[in-house]
Amino acid sequence: MTMRGASVAWAALVLTGCLRSTPTRDAWVNDTSIEFPPFFEQPAVEAGADGGTVELSGRVLHAIDVAAADFLGPQDSSTPCVDRRESHRYRVIQRQGILFVRIDEDPQACGLTVPAMDSGAQYAVGSDGRILGRLRDGEPDGARVPMDAGPGILVPASEVGRSSDSPPGP
Template sequence: MATKRFILPAALLLAGCLRNPSTRDALVGDTSIDFPAFFEHPAVEAGADGGPVELTGTVLRAVELAAADFLGPQRADTPCPDRPEAHRYRVIQRQGIIFIRIDEDPRFCGLAVPGLHSGAQYAVGSDGRILRRLRDGEPGSSLTPTDAGPGIPVPTSEVGRSFDPPDGSVPLPFLIGPGRDAGTATSPSEGSFMAAPP
């Protein structure tokens, strides 16, 4: 009887470990793969001039795989900005790797600007495996930081200096005056903190 009570929690724990996103992320984080400059050259847009565009099945599968990974499961009530058709896809194929750049197309949903961090880059192998994923806003470990320059030196006498000493000899500016308390209707005399007169 005690064994049966132990089996269900153990099975649930094992199922949770199998779906651990950190393990999944480790599998798609091959930092030896560098992404190309997707916007270095103008792209040919499918259907822009009415001419035919041919995609191999491998490229189509890679785009579908990247879109499904980036956007997640789709339902009838999926918000417009989270649908595949509300995005633009830029594809570059090099050395057996299909590189895909996904960006939100706000005009599709009647918006003026895309959401913050609404894009991603994918490297997909010809076998259909995601080799690397880099969402906008995530640090790309293969990117070398640019030097910010020498900057402006701060005199040693100014390091850590505040303009009003915190020892109480000068009241803090937000405690002075008859201002109202953060959005309430009480006046300072009815309960707000004020500095004691010197």
């Protein structure tokens, strides 16, 4: 192969590598029809309890991993204790082919006594591993329909901001 031919082959290889898209996580689907189950309605079986054997399918483990990666982000040695995956507790419920994952901070893992406010989240993960729904603690639940406050009272623009009380003083 000539020097020119090698240069063309090298340029084609570099361009092919540049054109290939960088692998990124698929955007999650926010399916508002999904209703999250009550995670604390029944006691959970704790994995790692003395003498107990727990078996997790690869699909369950993948759903937990997908939810934890979304909720806690990338992990490295500088990640603070409260943001580490091992400093959280996970509950999983499977319903109608969807794996629901609940993530809560475990304050004892970091030597704390109480978790931070709004430190958990719920995920609905499809059989293909995509996040179908996410609800972080403190966010409004889109599945709940707001109650009707009834008919409003029309206020003329000239009255907006006015007080019916007289100002104090002489």
